[in-house]
Amino acid sequence: MPNERMLMRGSQVVGEAAVRAGCRFYAGYPITPQNELPEYLASRMFEVGGTFIQGESELASINMTLGAAASGVRTMTSSASQGISLKQEAISFMCGQELPVVIVNMMRGGPGLGNIGPSGGDYFQATRGGGNGDYRTPVLAGANCQELVDITFLAFDIADKYRTPVILLGDGLIGQVAEPVVFPDFINIEKLPKKDWKLDGCLGREARAIHSQILDAQALYDHNMHLKKKYDLITANEQRWEEISTEDAEVVVVAYGTPARLAESAIEELRSEGMPVGLFRPITLWPYPLKPLRELSKRVKKIAVFEFSLGQMLEDVILSVGERAEIFFYGVPGGVITTPDDVAQFLRSINKGDAKIGLRIEV
Protein backbone atom coordinates (compact mmCIF):
# COMPACT_ATOMS: atom_id res chain seq x y z
CA MET A 1 0.00 0.00 0.00
CA PRO A 2 1.80 3.11 -1.14
CA ASN A 3 1.42 6.56 0.35
CA GLU A 4 0.36 5.28 3.75
CA ARG A 5 1.99 6.88 6.79
CA MET A 6 4.28 4.41 8.48
CA LEU A 7 6.30 4.59 11.68
CA MET A 8 9.80 3.34 10.96
CA ARG A 9 13.39 3.70 12.14
CA GLY A 10 15.81 5.65 9.96
CA SER A 11 17.78 2.58 8.86
CA GLN A 12 14.58 0.76 7.91
CA VAL A 13 13.38 3.85 6.05
CA VAL A 14 16.52 3.72 3.90
CA GLY A 15 15.86 0.02 3.25
CA GLU A 16 12.25 0.52 2.14
CA ALA A 17 13.14 3.61 0.08
CA ALA A 18 15.95 1.65 -1.62
CA VAL A 19 13.60 -1.17 -2.59
CA ARG A 20 11.06 1.32 -3.97
CA ALA A 21 13.87 3.08 -5.86
CA GLY A 22 14.57 -0.22 -7.64
CA CYS A 23 17.43 -1.62 -5.55
CA ARG A 24 17.41 -5.40 -6.00
CA PHE A 25 20.73 -6.43 -4.50
CA TYR A 26 22.06 -5.79 -1.02
CA ALA A 27 25.07 -7.27 0.76
CA GLY A 28 26.29 -6.22 4.19
CA TYR A 29 27.96 -7.30 7.40
CA PRO A 30 26.50 -6.63 10.88
CA ILE A 31 27.70 -3.60 12.80
CA THR A 32 25.92 -1.33 15.26
CA PRO A 33 24.22 1.17 14.84
CA GLN A 34 22.86 0.17 11.41
CA ASN A 35 21.79 -3.46 11.90
CA GLU A 36 18.13 -2.56 11.38
CA LEU A 37 18.92 -1.97 7.71
CA PRO A 38 20.27 -5.44 6.79
CA GLU A 39 17.66 -7.02 9.09
CA TYR A 40 14.90 -5.18 7.26
CA LEU A 41 16.23 -6.06 3.82
CA ALA A 42 16.82 -9.73 4.70
CA SER A 43 13.08 -10.30 4.30
CA ARG A 44 12.13 -7.31 2.12
CA MET A 45 14.54 -8.21 -0.69
CA PHE A 46 13.07 -11.70 -0.69
CA GLU A 47 9.54 -10.25 -1.01
CA VAL A 48 10.45 -8.13 -4.04
CA GLY A 49 12.47 -10.86 -5.78
CA GLY A 50 15.84 -9.29 -5.07
CA THR A 51 18.96 -10.70 -3.46
CA PHE A 52 20.12 -10.25 0.13
CA ILE A 53 23.47 -11.64 1.23
CA GLN A 54 25.09 -11.36 4.64
CA GLY A 55 28.74 -11.36 3.61
CA GLU A 56 31.59 -12.71 5.72
CA SER A 57 33.02 -9.20 6.03
CA GLU A 58 32.52 -5.64 4.85
CA LEU A 59 35.16 -6.35 2.22
CA ALA A 60 33.27 -9.29 0.80
CA SER A 61 29.93 -7.48 1.01
CA ILE A 62 30.96 -4.43 -0.98
CA ASN A 63 32.71 -6.61 -3.55
CA MET A 64 29.48 -8.56 -3.98
CA THR A 65 27.74 -5.25 -4.70
CA LEU A 66 30.57 -4.47 -7.14
CA GLY A 67 29.72 -7.64 -9.06
CA ALA A 68 26.00 -6.86 -8.87
CA ALA A 69 26.57 -3.29 -10.10
CA ALA A 70 28.57 -4.60 -13.06
CA SER A 71 25.57 -6.83 -13.81
CA GLY A 72 23.45 -3.70 -14.18
CA VAL A 73 21.16 -3.98 -11.14
CA ARG A 74 20.63 -1.15 -8.65
CA THR A 75 22.63 -2.21 -5.61
CA MET A 76 23.44 -1.07 -2.09
CA THR A 77 25.64 -1.92 0.85
CA SER A 78 25.74 -0.38 4.30
CA SER A 79 27.87 -0.25 7.41
CA ALA A 80 29.09 2.07 10.13
CA SER A 81 32.42 3.90 10.37
CA GLN A 82 35.15 1.24 10.79
CA GLY A 83 33.17 -1.05 8.48
CA ILE A 84 33.18 1.75 5.91
CA SER A 85 36.95 1.97 6.34
CA LEU A 86 37.15 -1.63 5.14
CA LYS A 87 35.03 -0.79 2.11
CA GLN A 88 37.37 1.94 0.90
CA GLU A 89 39.37 -0.40 -1.35
CA ALA A 90 36.29 -1.32 -3.36
CA ILE A 91 34.98 2.27 -3.38
CA SER A 92 38.22 3.35 -5.04
CA PHE A 93 37.93 0.48 -7.54
CA MET A 94 34.31 1.32 -8.34
CA CYS A 95 35.21 4.97 -8.92
CA GLY A 96 37.89 3.85 -11.38
CA GLN A 97 35.55 1.28 -12.93
CA GLU A 98 32.66 3.80 -12.94
CA LEU A 99 30.19 1.47 -11.26
CA PRO A 100 27.00 2.85 -9.69
CA VAL A 101 26.37 1.75 -6.11
CA VAL A 102 24.88 3.30 -2.99
CA ILE A 103 26.86 3.01 0.24
CA VAL A 104 25.17 3.86 3.53
CA ASN A 105 27.28 4.92 6.52
CA MET A 106 25.48 5.32 9.86
CA MET A 107 28.41 6.96 11.61
CA ARG A 108 29.45 5.97 15.15
CA GLY A 109 32.05 7.33 17.54
CA GLY A 110 35.70 6.77 16.66
CA PRO A 111 38.57 6.56 16.03
CA GLY A 112 38.98 2.78 15.96
CA LEU A 113 36.12 0.99 17.68
CA GLY A 114 35.05 4.16 19.52
CA ASN A 115 31.46 3.67 20.63
CA ILE A 116 28.02 3.26 19.08
CA GLY A 117 26.81 6.83 19.65
CA PRO A 118 26.13 9.20 16.77
CA SER A 119 29.11 10.88 15.13
CA GLY A 120 30.20 13.10 12.27
CA GLY A 121 33.75 11.82 12.43
CA ASP A 122 33.76 10.29 8.94
CA TYR A 123 33.10 13.57 7.11
CA PHE A 124 36.64 13.76 5.73
CA GLN A 125 36.59 10.06 4.79
CA ALA A 126 33.33 10.52 2.88
CA THR A 127 33.93 13.88 1.22
CA ARG A 128 37.66 13.66 0.53
CA GLY A 129 37.71 10.03 -0.54
CA GLY A 130 38.94 7.46 1.98
CA GLY A 131 40.53 5.21 -0.60
CA ASN A 132 43.48 5.61 -2.94
CA GLY A 133 43.57 7.72 -6.04
CA ASP A 134 42.13 10.94 -7.42
CA TYR A 135 38.40 10.45 -7.04
CA ARG A 136 35.29 11.94 -5.48
CA THR A 137 32.03 10.42 -4.33
CA PRO A 138 28.77 12.36 -4.04
CA VAL A 139 27.74 12.42 -0.36
CA LEU A 140 24.14 12.97 0.77
CA ALA A 141 23.03 13.68 4.35
CA GLY A 142 19.45 13.92 5.61
CA ALA A 143 18.17 15.47 8.83
CA ASN A 144 14.96 13.45 9.34
CA CYS A 145 13.42 10.17 8.29
CA GLN A 146 11.21 11.67 5.58
CA GLU A 147 14.24 13.27 4.02
CA LEU A 148 16.03 9.91 4.11
CA VAL A 149 13.36 8.67 1.70
CA ASP A 150 14.05 11.51 -0.73
CA ILE A 151 17.82 11.27 -0.62
CA THR A 152 17.79 7.47 -0.97
CA PHE A 153 15.87 7.83 -4.26
CA LEU A 154 18.21 10.65 -5.24
CA ALA A 155 21.31 8.60 -4.37
CA PHE A 156 20.31 5.82 -6.81
CA ASP A 157 19.52 8.34 -9.53
CA ILE A 158 22.84 10.16 -9.15
CA ALA A 159 24.73 6.84 -9.01
CA ASP A 160 23.19 5.67 -12.29
CA LYS A 161 23.29 9.03 -14.05
CA TYR A 162 27.00 9.56 -13.46
CA ARG A 163 28.08 5.91 -13.05
CA THR A 164 29.54 6.55 -9.61
CA PRO A 165 29.39 5.28 -6.04
CA VAL A 166 27.24 7.56 -3.87
CA ILE A 167 27.54 7.76 -0.09
CA LEU A 168 24.49 8.23 2.14
CA LEU A 169 25.88 9.68 5.35
CA GLY A 170 23.78 9.31 8.48
CA ASP A 171 24.61 8.63 12.09
CA GLY A 172 23.62 6.43 15.00
CA LEU A 173 20.78 8.78 15.92
CA ILE A 174 18.99 9.19 12.61
CA GLY A 175 19.50 5.49 11.93
CA GLN A 176 17.75 4.46 15.14
CA VAL A 177 15.10 7.10 15.68
CA ALA A 178 11.56 6.14 14.64
CA GLU A 179 9.43 8.70 12.82
CA PRO A 180 6.32 8.64 10.63
CA VAL A 181 7.17 8.61 6.94
CA VAL A 182 5.33 8.47 3.63
CA PHE A 183 6.89 6.60 0.74
CA PRO A 184 6.42 7.30 -2.94
CA ASP A 185 5.29 4.47 -5.23
CA PHE A 186 7.71 1.86 -6.54
CA ILE A 187 9.58 3.06 -9.60
CA ASN A 188 9.21 1.03 -12.77
CA ILE A 189 12.59 -0.69 -13.09
CA GLU A 190 11.93 -1.49 -16.74
CA LYS A 191 11.74 2.23 -17.49
CA LEU A 192 15.18 3.06 -16.05
CA PRO A 193 17.73 4.11 -18.70
CA LYS A 194 19.45 1.05 -20.20
CA LYS A 195 22.99 0.38 -19.03
CA ASP A 196 24.75 -0.35 -22.28
CA TRP A 197 28.05 -0.87 -20.46
CA LYS A 198 26.95 -3.70 -18.18
CA LEU A 199 28.38 -7.22 -18.33
CA ASP A 200 25.79 -9.80 -19.34
CA GLY A 201 27.74 -12.08 -21.67
CA CYS A 202 28.78 -10.88 -25.13
CA LEU A 203 25.80 -12.25 -27.07
CA GLY A 204 25.76 -10.52 -30.45
CA ARG A 205 28.45 -8.01 -29.56
CA GLU A 206 32.17 -7.70 -28.83
CA ALA A 207 33.29 -8.91 -25.42
CA ARG A 208 34.06 -6.10 -22.99
CA ALA A 209 35.90 -5.71 -19.71
CA ILE A 210 35.38 -3.35 -16.79
CA HIS A 211 38.64 -2.48 -15.09
CA SER A 212 40.42 0.34 -13.30
CA GLN A 213 43.90 -0.84 -14.26
CA ILE A 214 45.22 1.28 -17.12
CA LEU A 215 48.94 0.70 -17.53
CA ASP A 216 49.55 3.12 -20.38
CA ALA A 217 50.44 6.51 -18.88
CA GLN A 218 48.59 8.58 -21.48
CA ALA A 219 45.50 6.38 -21.27
CA LEU A 220 45.45 6.66 -17.47
CA TYR A 221 45.87 10.42 -17.75
CA ASP A 222 42.91 10.54 -20.15
CA HIS A 223 40.83 8.38 -17.82
CA ASN A 224 41.57 10.65 -14.84
CA MET A 225 40.69 13.73 -16.89
CA HIS A 226 37.45 12.03 -17.94
CA LEU A 227 36.64 11.42 -14.26
CA LYS A 228 37.54 15.03 -13.43
CA LYS A 229 35.10 16.27 -16.06
CA LYS A 230 32.42 14.09 -14.53
CA TYR A 231 33.15 15.43 -11.03
CA ASP A 232 32.98 18.99 -12.38
CA LEU A 233 29.60 18.20 -13.90
CA ILE A 234 28.33 16.75 -10.61
CA THR A 235 29.62 19.85 -8.80
CA ALA A 236 27.74 22.08 -11.22
CA ASN A 237 24.48 20.09 -11.22
CA GLU A 238 23.96 18.38 -7.92
CA GLN A 239 24.51 20.83 -5.05
CA ARG A 240 21.64 20.75 -2.60
CA TRP A 241 21.02 22.65 0.62
CA GLU A 242 18.27 24.12 2.73
CA GLU A 243 18.06 27.53 4.35
CA ILE A 244 15.79 28.23 7.32
CA SER A 245 15.10 31.77 8.61
CA THR A 246 18.18 33.19 6.89
CA GLU A 247 16.40 36.18 5.28
CA ASP A 248 16.90 38.52 8.24
CA ALA A 249 19.50 36.50 10.15
CA GLU A 250 22.62 38.08 11.60
CA VAL A 251 23.99 34.78 12.86
CA VAL A 252 23.68 31.68 10.66
CA VAL A 253 24.35 28.17 11.91
CA VAL A 254 25.92 25.80 9.39
CA ALA A 255 25.17 22.17 10.24
CA TYR A 256 24.17 18.94 8.45
CA GLY A 257 22.34 15.77 9.49
CA THR A 258 21.46 15.28 13.15
CA PRO A 259 23.37 18.40 14.34
CA ALA A 260 21.26 20.47 11.89
CA ARG A 261 18.14 19.09 13.49
CA LEU A 262 19.37 20.04 16.98
CA ALA A 263 20.28 23.47 15.62
CA GLU A 264 16.81 23.92 14.15
CA SER A 265 15.23 23.41 17.58
CA ALA A 266 17.73 25.83 19.13
CA ILE A 267 16.93 28.42 16.48
CA GLU A 268 13.21 28.22 17.21
CA GLU A 269 13.94 28.88 20.86
CA LEU A 270 16.33 31.77 20.16
CA ARG A 271 13.96 33.35 17.64
CA SER A 272 11.33 33.44 20.38
CA GLU A 273 13.89 35.32 22.48
CA GLY A 274 14.26 37.79 19.60
CA MET A 275 17.70 36.71 18.42
CA PRO A 276 17.99 36.86 14.57
CA VAL A 277 19.39 33.36 13.92
CA GLY A 278 19.09 31.19 10.82
CA LEU A 279 20.23 27.79 9.54
CA PHE A 280 22.18 26.85 6.44
CA ARG A 281 22.00 23.07 6.03
CA PRO A 282 24.06 21.34 3.33
CA ILE A 283 22.32 18.23 1.98
CA THR A 284 25.13 17.37 -0.43
CA LEU A 285 28.39 17.35 1.54
CA TRP A 286 30.22 16.71 -1.71
CA PRO A 287 29.66 18.66 -3.85
CA TYR A 288 29.57 21.17 -1.01
CA PRO A 289 27.17 24.11 -1.62
CA LEU A 290 30.12 26.49 -1.55
CA LYS A 291 28.74 29.37 -3.61
CA PRO A 292 25.33 29.62 -1.87
CA LEU A 293 27.09 29.70 1.50
CA ARG A 294 29.52 32.30 0.15
CA GLU A 295 26.62 34.49 -1.01
CA LEU A 296 24.94 34.13 2.36
CA SER A 297 28.13 35.04 4.22
CA LYS A 298 28.20 38.38 2.39
CA ARG A 299 25.05 39.51 4.16
CA VAL A 300 25.37 37.98 7.65
CA LYS A 301 27.82 39.00 10.34
CA LYS A 302 28.52 35.68 11.96
CA ILE A 303 28.68 32.08 10.79
CA ALA A 304 28.37 29.43 13.50
CA VAL A 305 29.57 25.95 12.59
CA PHE A 306 28.19 23.06 14.59
CA GLU A 307 29.15 19.46 13.88
CA PHE A 308 29.62 16.07 15.56
CA SER A 309 33.34 16.18 14.92
CA LEU A 310 36.21 18.42 15.89
CA GLY A 311 36.54 20.58 12.81
CA GLN A 312 35.93 18.59 9.61
CA MET A 313 33.05 20.33 7.81
CA LEU A 314 34.53 23.50 9.29
CA GLU A 315 37.18 23.36 6.56
CA ASP A 316 34.53 23.52 3.83
CA VAL A 317 32.88 26.44 5.61
CA ILE A 318 36.21 28.28 5.77
CA LEU A 319 36.71 27.60 2.04
CA SER A 320 33.21 28.98 1.36
CA VAL A 321 33.18 31.97 3.70
CA GLY A 322 36.77 33.12 3.94
CA GLU A 323 36.90 36.52 5.62
CA ARG A 324 33.42 37.60 4.52
CA ALA A 325 31.97 36.89 7.97
CA GLU A 326 33.26 35.93 11.39
CA ILE A 327 33.38 32.14 11.80
CA PHE A 328 32.68 30.46 15.13
CA PHE A 329 32.99 26.76 15.77
CA TYR A 330 31.39 24.35 18.20
CA GLY A 331 32.36 20.74 17.68
CA VAL A 332 31.28 17.75 19.72
CA PRO A 333 33.39 14.65 19.12
CA GLY A 334 31.62 11.51 17.98
CA GLY A 335 29.78 9.25 20.40
CA VAL A 336 28.31 11.98 22.61
CA ILE A 337 24.68 13.05 22.37
CA THR A 338 24.16 16.79 22.68
CA THR A 339 20.90 18.72 23.11
CA PRO A 340 19.35 21.74 21.38
CA ASP A 341 20.10 23.62 24.58
CA ASP A 342 23.87 23.10 24.08
CA VAL A 343 23.57 24.64 20.62
CA ALA A 344 21.47 27.51 21.99
CA GLN A 345 24.15 28.24 24.61
CA PHE A 346 26.76 28.32 21.86
CA LEU A 347 24.72 30.78 19.81
CA ARG A 348 23.95 33.01 22.81
CA SER A 349 27.66 33.05 23.59
CA ILE A 350 28.44 34.17 20.02
CA ASN A 351 25.77 36.83 20.23
CA LYS A 352 27.14 38.21 23.48
CA GLY A 353 30.69 37.89 22.26
CA ASP A 354 31.84 36.29 25.54
CA ALA A 355 33.30 33.22 23.73
CA LYS A 356 32.33 30.95 26.61
CA ILE A 357 31.34 28.11 24.31
CA GLY A 358 33.03 27.38 21.03
CA LEU A 359 35.96 28.98 19.30
CA ARG A 360 36.34 32.00 17.11
CA ILE A 361 38.20 30.76 14.04
CA GLU A 362 41.01 32.90 12.66
CA VAL A 363 41.02 32.51 8.91
Add this chain to the structure above:
Amino acid sequence: MNTELTFRKVFGRPETLTDAVTHYCPGCGHSIAHRLVAECIDEFGLREKTIAVPPVGCAVLAYDYFKVDMIEAPHGRGLAVATGIKRVQPDKFVFTYQGDGDLAAIGTAETIHAANRGEKLTTIYINNGIYGMTGGQMAPTTLIGMKATTAPMGRDPRLHGYPLDISRMIALCEGVVYVERCSLASVKHIKQAKKAIRKAFQCQLDELGYALVELLSPCPTNWKMSSRDAWDWTNTEMTKTYPLGVLKDTTGYEAKK
Protein backbone atom coordinates in the same frame (compact mmCIF):
# COMPACT_ATOMS: atom_id res chain seq x y z
CA MET B 1 46.79 -38.98 -60.57
CA ASN B 2 45.02 -36.34 -58.55
CA THR B 3 47.56 -33.57 -57.85
CA GLU B 4 45.14 -31.34 -55.99
CA LEU B 5 46.01 -31.01 -52.30
CA THR B 6 43.22 -31.04 -49.79
CA PHE B 7 43.56 -29.39 -46.38
CA ARG B 8 41.80 -30.25 -43.21
CA LYS B 9 42.14 -28.10 -40.10
CA VAL B 10 43.39 -30.25 -37.24
CA PHE B 11 44.52 -27.58 -34.82
CA GLY B 12 43.69 -23.90 -34.30
CA ARG B 13 43.19 -21.14 -31.81
CA PRO B 14 40.02 -21.51 -29.72
CA GLU B 15 37.36 -18.97 -30.70
CA THR B 16 37.39 -17.69 -27.13
CA LEU B 17 41.06 -16.62 -27.30
CA THR B 18 42.12 -13.35 -28.94
CA ASP B 19 45.16 -13.35 -31.22
CA ALA B 20 47.10 -11.11 -28.82
CA VAL B 21 50.66 -12.09 -27.98
CA THR B 22 50.57 -12.79 -24.26
CA HIS B 23 52.92 -11.14 -21.80
CA TYR B 24 53.59 -14.46 -20.07
CA CYS B 25 57.17 -15.70 -19.74
CA PRO B 26 58.40 -18.70 -21.75
CA GLY B 27 57.58 -21.91 -19.89
CA CYS B 28 54.85 -20.29 -17.75
CA GLY B 29 51.72 -22.30 -17.11
CA HIS B 30 49.26 -19.43 -17.58
CA SER B 31 49.13 -19.61 -21.36
CA ILE B 32 48.39 -23.34 -21.21
CA ALA B 33 45.71 -22.80 -18.57
CA HIS B 34 44.18 -19.99 -20.64
CA ARG B 35 44.00 -22.27 -23.65
CA LEU B 36 42.39 -25.11 -21.70
CA VAL B 37 39.77 -22.78 -20.25
CA ALA B 38 39.09 -21.27 -23.68
CA GLU B 39 38.74 -24.74 -25.27
CA CYS B 40 36.21 -25.73 -22.61
CA ILE B 41 34.23 -22.50 -23.11
CA ASP B 42 34.13 -23.24 -26.85
CA GLU B 43 33.17 -26.89 -26.39
CA PHE B 44 30.27 -26.03 -24.08
CA GLY B 45 29.26 -23.11 -26.32
CA LEU B 46 29.49 -20.68 -23.40
CA ARG B 47 31.42 -17.75 -24.89
CA GLU B 48 28.43 -15.43 -25.21
CA LYS B 49 27.05 -16.19 -21.77
CA THR B 50 30.27 -16.10 -19.77
CA ILE B 51 31.38 -13.43 -17.30
CA ALA B 52 34.86 -14.03 -15.94
CA VAL B 53 36.74 -12.53 -13.01
CA PRO B 54 40.52 -12.42 -13.50
CA PRO B 55 42.86 -11.93 -10.54
CA VAL B 56 45.42 -9.39 -9.48
CA GLY B 57 48.79 -10.93 -10.30
CA CYS B 58 50.35 -12.24 -13.52
CA ALA B 59 46.93 -12.95 -15.07
CA VAL B 60 45.58 -9.48 -14.32
CA LEU B 61 45.53 -8.74 -18.06
CA ALA B 62 43.54 -11.86 -18.90
CA TYR B 63 40.80 -9.63 -20.36
CA ASP B 64 43.18 -8.94 -23.24
CA TYR B 65 43.30 -12.66 -24.05
CA PHE B 66 39.75 -13.95 -23.56
CA LYS B 67 36.88 -12.93 -25.82
CA VAL B 68 34.37 -13.01 -22.98
CA ASP B 69 32.97 -10.30 -20.68
CA MET B 70 35.32 -9.75 -17.77
CA ILE B 71 35.47 -7.68 -14.62
CA GLU B 72 38.50 -6.81 -12.57
CA ALA B 73 38.20 -7.58 -8.85
CA PRO B 74 40.35 -6.05 -6.13
CA HIS B 75 43.15 -8.42 -5.07
CA GLY B 76 41.67 -11.54 -3.51
CA ARG B 77 38.02 -10.50 -3.79
CA GLY B 78 37.29 -12.43 -6.98
CA LEU B 79 34.78 -14.84 -5.51
CA ALA B 80 32.86 -12.06 -3.73
CA VAL B 81 32.57 -10.17 -7.04
CA ALA B 82 31.62 -13.40 -8.82
CA THR B 83 28.97 -14.07 -6.16
CA GLY B 84 27.35 -10.71 -6.91
CA ILE B 85 27.33 -11.43 -10.65
CA LYS B 86 26.02 -14.98 -10.42
CA ARG B 87 23.24 -14.12 -7.95
CA VAL B 88 22.00 -11.36 -10.25
CA GLN B 89 22.49 -13.41 -13.44
CA PRO B 90 22.03 -17.09 -12.48
CA ASP B 91 21.65 -18.02 -16.16
CA LYS B 92 25.19 -16.90 -16.99
CA PHE B 93 28.39 -18.91 -16.69
CA VAL B 94 30.69 -17.22 -14.15
CA PHE B 95 34.22 -18.28 -13.31
CA THR B 96 37.16 -16.83 -11.41
CA TYR B 97 40.77 -17.33 -12.44
CA GLN B 98 43.06 -16.82 -9.48
CA GLY B 99 46.65 -17.34 -8.42
CA ASP B 100 47.89 -18.60 -5.06
CA GLY B 101 48.62 -15.12 -3.66
CA ASP B 102 45.18 -13.94 -4.71
CA LEU B 103 43.20 -16.98 -3.62
CA ALA B 104 45.21 -18.45 -0.74
CA ALA B 105 46.60 -15.33 0.99
CA ILE B 106 44.78 -12.02 0.60
CA GLY B 107 41.54 -13.64 -0.58
CA THR B 108 41.37 -16.59 1.83
CA ALA B 109 38.20 -15.37 3.53
CA GLU B 110 36.33 -14.54 0.31
CA THR B 111 37.36 -17.89 -1.16
CA ILE B 112 36.41 -20.12 1.78
CA HIS B 113 33.07 -18.40 2.34
CA ALA B 114 31.99 -18.40 -1.30
CA ALA B 115 32.86 -22.10 -1.44
CA ASN B 116 31.04 -22.77 1.80
CA ARG B 117 27.94 -20.94 0.59
CA GLY B 118 27.99 -23.36 -2.31
CA GLU B 119 27.91 -20.56 -4.84
CA LYS B 120 27.38 -22.01 -8.30
CA LEU B 121 30.76 -20.79 -9.48
CA THR B 122 33.89 -22.33 -10.95
CA THR B 123 37.43 -21.40 -9.95
CA ILE B 124 40.60 -22.07 -11.89
CA TYR B 125 43.32 -21.85 -9.25
CA ILE B 126 46.88 -21.45 -10.49
CA ASN B 127 49.43 -22.55 -7.88
CA ASN B 128 53.07 -21.80 -8.70
CA GLY B 129 54.22 -21.43 -5.11
CA ILE B 130 55.46 -17.87 -5.57
CA TYR B 131 54.39 -14.28 -6.26
CA GLY B 132 55.06 -13.90 -9.97
CA MET B 133 54.11 -10.40 -11.03
CA THR B 134 55.71 -8.67 -8.04
CA GLY B 135 58.98 -10.51 -8.62
CA GLY B 136 59.34 -13.73 -6.66
CA GLN B 137 58.27 -13.07 -3.09
CA MET B 138 57.24 -15.88 -0.75
CA ALA B 139 53.67 -17.10 -1.23
CA PRO B 140 51.47 -18.96 1.26
CA THR B 141 52.10 -21.96 -0.99
CA THR B 142 55.91 -21.69 -1.18
CA LEU B 143 57.47 -25.07 -0.42
CA ILE B 144 59.61 -25.63 2.67
CA GLY B 145 63.21 -24.81 1.81
CA MET B 146 62.23 -23.04 -1.42
CA LYS B 147 63.92 -19.66 -1.84
CA ALA B 148 62.02 -16.45 -2.47
CA THR B 149 63.09 -12.80 -2.45
CA THR B 150 61.39 -12.38 0.96
CA ALA B 151 62.65 -15.75 2.22
CA PRO B 152 66.23 -15.58 0.92
CA MET B 153 67.39 -18.52 3.07
CA GLY B 154 64.44 -20.59 1.93
CA ARG B 155 61.07 -21.09 3.61
CA ASP B 156 61.57 -22.08 7.22
CA PRO B 157 58.39 -23.28 8.94
CA ARG B 158 59.58 -21.84 12.27
CA LEU B 159 59.68 -18.37 10.69
CA HIS B 160 57.21 -18.56 7.84
CA GLY B 161 54.76 -21.29 8.70
CA TYR B 162 53.86 -24.14 6.40
CA PRO B 163 52.73 -24.30 2.77
CA LEU B 164 48.97 -23.79 2.73
CA ASP B 165 46.95 -26.48 0.99
CA ILE B 166 43.84 -24.36 0.56
CA SER B 167 42.23 -26.80 -1.87
CA ARG B 168 41.97 -29.34 0.92
CA MET B 169 40.43 -26.70 3.18
CA ILE B 170 37.92 -25.87 0.46
CA ALA B 171 37.15 -29.55 -0.04
CA LEU B 172 35.99 -29.71 3.60
CA CYS B 173 33.19 -27.19 2.96
CA GLU B 174 29.70 -28.64 2.53
CA GLY B 175 28.82 -26.35 -0.38
CA VAL B 176 31.66 -27.71 -2.51
CA VAL B 177 30.94 -30.49 -4.98
CA TYR B 178 34.23 -30.98 -6.79
CA VAL B 179 37.91 -30.20 -6.16
CA GLU B 180 40.75 -31.67 -8.18
CA ARG B 181 44.45 -30.87 -8.28
CA CYS B 182 46.24 -31.25 -11.61
CA SER B 183 49.57 -30.26 -13.12
CA LEU B 184 50.31 -28.27 -16.26
CA ALA B 185 53.81 -29.68 -16.65
CA SER B 186 53.53 -32.49 -19.20
CA VAL B 187 51.26 -33.37 -22.08
CA LYS B 188 49.73 -36.20 -20.07
CA HIS B 189 49.06 -33.87 -17.14
CA ILE B 190 47.65 -31.15 -19.41
CA LYS B 191 45.14 -33.65 -20.81
CA GLN B 192 44.03 -34.57 -17.28
CA ALA B 193 43.78 -30.87 -16.39
CA LYS B 194 41.46 -30.31 -19.34
CA LYS B 195 39.20 -33.15 -18.17
CA ALA B 196 39.07 -31.64 -14.69
CA ILE B 197 38.21 -28.16 -16.00
CA ARG B 198 35.43 -29.63 -18.16
CA LYS B 199 34.01 -31.40 -15.15
CA ALA B 200 34.21 -28.27 -13.00
CA PHE B 201 32.32 -26.37 -15.72
CA GLN B 202 29.70 -29.10 -15.82
CA CYS B 203 29.12 -28.71 -12.04
CA GLN B 204 28.05 -25.10 -12.60
CA LEU B 205 25.97 -25.88 -15.66
CA ASP B 206 24.12 -28.51 -13.62
CA GLU B 207 23.79 -26.02 -10.70
CA LEU B 208 25.37 -28.50 -8.27
CA GLY B 209 27.50 -26.09 -6.25
CA TYR B 210 31.02 -24.78 -6.07
CA ALA B 211 33.89 -26.42 -7.98
CA LEU B 212 37.59 -25.68 -8.08
CA VAL B 213 40.47 -27.01 -10.15
CA GLU B 214 43.95 -26.34 -8.80
CA LEU B 215 46.64 -26.32 -11.44
CA LEU B 216 50.28 -26.71 -10.36
CA SER B 217 51.97 -24.33 -12.71
CA PRO B 218 55.67 -23.80 -13.53
CA CYS B 219 57.20 -20.34 -13.00
CA PRO B 220 60.70 -20.63 -14.55
CA THR B 221 61.42 -16.91 -14.16
CA ASN B 222 60.91 -16.66 -10.42
CA TRP B 223 62.04 -20.20 -9.65
CA LYS B 224 65.22 -19.24 -11.55
CA MET B 225 65.17 -22.42 -13.61
CA SER B 226 65.06 -23.30 -17.28
CA SER B 227 61.60 -24.09 -18.63
CA ARG B 228 62.58 -27.75 -18.89
CA ASP B 229 63.78 -27.90 -15.27
CA ALA B 230 60.73 -25.97 -14.05
CA TRP B 231 58.43 -28.49 -15.71
CA ASP B 232 60.31 -31.39 -14.11
CA TRP B 233 60.38 -29.66 -10.74
CA THR B 234 56.61 -29.08 -10.84
CA ASN B 235 55.93 -32.78 -11.23
CA THR B 236 58.68 -34.15 -8.98
CA GLU B 237 58.90 -31.60 -6.12
CA MET B 238 55.65 -29.64 -5.98
CA THR B 239 53.55 -32.79 -6.08
CA LYS B 240 55.20 -34.00 -2.85
CA THR B 241 53.54 -31.13 -0.96
CA TYR B 242 50.53 -30.93 -3.26
CA PRO B 243 49.68 -34.47 -4.38
CA LEU B 244 47.68 -34.63 -7.59
CA GLY B 245 44.21 -36.09 -7.71
CA VAL B 246 40.59 -35.61 -6.76
CA LEU B 247 40.20 -34.02 -3.33
CA LYS B 248 36.42 -34.04 -3.35
CA ASP B 249 33.76 -35.28 -5.73
CA THR B 250 30.12 -35.50 -4.79
CA THR B 251 28.90 -34.96 -8.36
CA GLY B 252 28.04 -38.60 -9.02
CA TYR B 253 29.00 -38.05 -12.67
CA GLU B 254 31.10 -41.23 -12.95
CA ALA B 255 28.39 -43.38 -11.34
CA LYS B 256 25.89 -42.18 -13.93
CA LYS B 257 28.10 -43.26 -16.82
